Amino acid sequence: MKIALIGAGNVAHHLAVELEGAGHDIITVYSRKLPNAEALSDRLSIAVATNELNFAESEAELFLLTTSDDALEKIIPQIVWPEEALVVHTAGAKSLTVLQNLLRVHSDVPLRTGVFYPLQSINKKIPLNWKEVPICIEGADEEIEHQLIEIARTISDEVYLVNSEERLQLHLAAVLANNFPNHLWALTKDLLAEHNLDFELMKPILKETLRKALDADHPAEVQTGPARRGDQTTMARHLQLLEDQPELARIYQTISESIMRWYL
Amino acid sequence: MKIALIGAGNVAHHLAVELEGAGHDIITVYSRKLPNAEALSDRLSIAVATNELNFAESEAELFLLTTSDDALEKIIPQIVWPEEALVVHTAGAKSLTVLQNLLRVHSDVPLRTGVFYPLQSINKKIPLNWKEVPICIEGADEEIEHQLIEIARTISDEVYLVNSEERLQLHLAAVLANNFPNHLWALTKDLLAEHNLDFELMKPILKETLRKALDADHPAEVQTGPARRGDQTTMARHLQLLEDQPELARIYQTISESIMRWYL
Numbered sequence: 001m002k003i004a005l006i007g008a009g010n011v012a013h014h015l016a017v018e019l020e021g022a023g024h025d026i027i028t029v030y031s032r033k034l035p036n037a038e039a040l041s042d043r044l045s046i047a048v049a050t051n052e053l054n055f056a057e058s059e060a061e062l063f064l065l066t067t068s069d070d071a072l073e074k075i076i077p078q079i080v081w082p083e084e085a086l087v088v089h090t091a092g093a094k095s096l097t098v099l100q101n102l103l104r105v106h107s108d109v110p111l112r113t114g115v116f117y118p119l120q121s122i123n124k125k126i127p128l129n130w131k132e133v134p135i136c137i138e139g140a141d142e143e144i145e146h147q148l149i150e151i152a153r154t155i156s157d158e159v160y161l162v163n164s165e166e167r168l169q170l171h172l173a174a175v176l177a178n179n180f181p182n183h184l185w186a187l188t189k190d191l192l193a194e195h196n197l198d199f200e201l202m203k204p205i206l207k208e209t210l211r212k213a214l215d216a217d218h219p220a221e222v223q224t225g226p227a228r229r230g231d232q233t234t235m236a237r238h239l240q241l242l243e244d245q246p247e248l249a250r251i252y253q254t255i256s257e258s259i260m261r262w263y264l
Numbered sequence: 265m266k267i268a269l270i271g272a273g274n275v276a277h278h279l280a281v282e283l284e285g286a287g288h289d290i291i292t293v294y295s296r297k298l299p300n301a302e303a304l305s306d307r308l309s310i311a312v313a314t315n316e317l318n319f320a321e322s323e324a325e326l327f328l329l330t331t332s333d334d335a336l337e338k339i340i341p342q343i344v345w346p347e348e349a350l351v352v353h354t355a356g357a358k359s360l361t362v363l364q365n366l367l368r369v370h371s372d373v374p375l376r377t378g379v380f381y382p383l384q385s386i387n388k389k390i391p392l393n394w395k396e397v398p399i400c401i402e403g404a405d406e407e408i409e410h411q412l413i414e415i416a417r418t419i420s421d422e423v424y425l426v427n428s429e430e431r432l433q434l435h436l437a438a439v440l441a442n443n444f445p446n447h448l449w450a451l452t453k454d455l456l457a458e459h460n461l462d463f464e465l466m467k468p469i470l471k472e473t474l475r476k477a478l479d480a481d482h483p484a485e486v487q488t489g490p491a492r493r494g495d496q497t498t499m500a501r502h503l504q505l506l507e508d509q510p511e512l513a514r515i516y517q518t519i520s521e522s523i524m525r526w527y528l
Contacts, residue, residue, distance in 0.1 A: 069495065093502075119466075119469055120472060121472060121488050133468055134465045171498075172455070173461070174466065175491075175502060176448050177449050177466050177470060178469050179488060180515075181444075181445035181473070182473055182486065182487055183483075183519060183522065184444050185477050186482065186484040186526070188437045188440045189483060191433070191437060195430060195433045197433060201422075202434075202437060202438065204384060204398060205385055205438055205442050206474060208385060209385055209446055212387070213446050213449050213450075214470065219446050219449035220450040223443065223446055223447060224446075225439050226357070226443075233334075238439060241433065251440075251444075251522060252439075258511050259447050
């Protein structure tokens, strides 16, 4: 399948290399800044870099919109599409309808639409095992869905049909389970550093806890800590340590209360 | 070294088996409930189970108090010690002074005191690689510290001298970085289940995020998500999904605000 990438960021980098490795032809890479498009096309065999958005004569059958959510709304009005092109975005928190409405307003030709959302935190500098990345597919009709599933299966063993509402739930879940713990680790590293203690010390317990949480039938089974036990003395002592850090104290209280409501 | 264990819970189980494997003699296991003490002594070669607290004639040189923080204050007044025994607790949030004060009030003989705190979430059913578990040592004097470090080194490669204040900071850090993320995973699993979505889908991203956070110089370097980008539209959409879940919405807002303050 001939594919054009709109956007040359983290997701585009990984997807392009992986799709090409699976036998697809990435023929065009667009970025507003040409050097960014070139940086990616240089890693591909036949792709041409461009910073122009007139694709009327393009031979691409699939257009992958990999830009950020906000950029999507700015870029779509500028694109000229070939007729019947399959236009797909990769965003977790954007519905298929949003894409369709934008295209309805801003395109003169009939288009086919879908979503190709990899449920993974993707950084172009860090290698990724795509076989394990869940890819969430949605299409305007069954034929499109079938086509996108086939493409997704060439790079991942975990392909799912997920509608826009479900995808937004998954996106929220990723924020709660993924972005928030990462921030708690960042806060903890700084807290320890203030007392000349090394975050290194926490690594074994963090690895072990994730392993246990994922191995258990439910992460709740392996919950430990003072809030889990309702140990008010220890919680009060911790909050004392956070006296000068109202923000961290608020997080401590909010989550501890939630734990106590769950278990006690 | 001849060791007696006071308490037969998760920490005692793991420590006893590991210390015996390293050549120490666990001669006594105490639990208030004799069958609990027996369950552990059955896994050891010469240990005798008991539910009595008169150790005046005991040959143990080291007494490891592995009970919960609260139990410590109830059990110490009942114990009769042999003279000069080394009495050590394994708790993160209890200072050495608390132990010393309890013993001063409740013991007639001179005792030696210390702390032997494994920085790990320990469950007797789940195997543990002790070599990687940081063990935090504190002693009433240098000789005791030296002795406890030697014992700790027989089971772990990560042995540190940590005073009571630092230990409490580490304990708080473990709550923030370890207990709280686990609770976020539990909340997420239930949220997904309400929409018939499988927590399985989240496993690749969770593993990947921890790996990235621990490999980076600072977890902040790999922070992603709508709060990191200041993407108010997506955050508003997420909060809409949490309309009927005020508790989860409060967590969402509290941590998102903290992320925005950090990055924006």
